[in-house]
Every structure is written in C-alpha cells, then in structure tokens.
Amino acid sequence: MKIYDYNHKIKKLDILLSKQLSKALKQMEIPFTDTQAELLMYLFHHPDQDIYQRDLTNILGISGPTGNGIVKRLVDKKAILLVPNPSDSRLKRLTLASKIRADIESQQDDFVEIFSEMEARMTVGFSDQDRDKLEQLLKLAISNLQSHS
Secondary structure, eight states, X not given: OOHHHHHHHHHHHHHHHHHHHHHHHHHTTOOSOHHHHHHHXXXXXXXXXXXXXXXXXXXXXXXXXXXXXXXXXXXXXXXXXXXXXXXXXEEEEEEEOHHHHHHHHHTHHHHHHHXXXXXXXXXXXXXXXXXXXXXXXXXXXXXXXXXXX
C-alpha cells in the first residue's frame, strides 16, 4: 500500500518548503507567514481576477475558517482591502493594498532569486526532464484526486 508512503513524502515536502519560505521571509524582514505571503503573491499575480474569501479553499487548499483567519490578519495588517461586491453585499472582493503591491514590485528580483535558490536546492541531481516530469506528475495527481472529491 503506497498511498501512506506518498502521503508521508508529500506532507514532508510541504513542511520543508514551508520552512524554507518562512526562513526566506524572515531574512527579507517580511512580516507575513508563508500562507499569508502565498495569498498576497496570488493577489499580486492575478490583479484582474475577482477573488473572494470563499475562493481561498481552492486557491490555497485551506479550510474556510483558516481562510477567514488569514484574511482577518491581513486586513488588520492593512495588507489587503475588502471591497464590497455591488451586486451582492455579502461578498467582499480581496484586493491587494497599494503599498503592499509597491513593496512586492520593489522586491520582485529578490523573490525570484530566493525562489530560484529554493528550487535549485530541492531539485539537485534532477535533469531538466526530471523537473518537467515532476511538475507534470504533481499536476496529474492533484487533478486525479480533485476529480474524485
């Protein structure tokens, strides 16, 4: 039964990547957790997409209550704004604060360098084909499981 082994290895990889990201954020003196930074980067890279709190379960793979907590803390830190939807006042669109957008833009080269170093460490001994195959297999495994959820 390999499913336990897959689960264990993928969970371990997730934990190690999260630790590396947290360490990098601290080195750059960025006052956000890795999950908060992941949401901020998603908002940064999708400025034309309407993203609501309810979308976080799919975007970040987290529970609704966890998403609520992340949004609350980012609003408290003035990193994101909640913009009411004109057609449904219950919905609040998540928008990146302009100062945070400017901070990300000014540090984008540093982010690219740090993430490239993380990827290089993770894929030591991989060929380009191995990297491509890893990406392909991870996407396929996720897709397979999502289609049966």
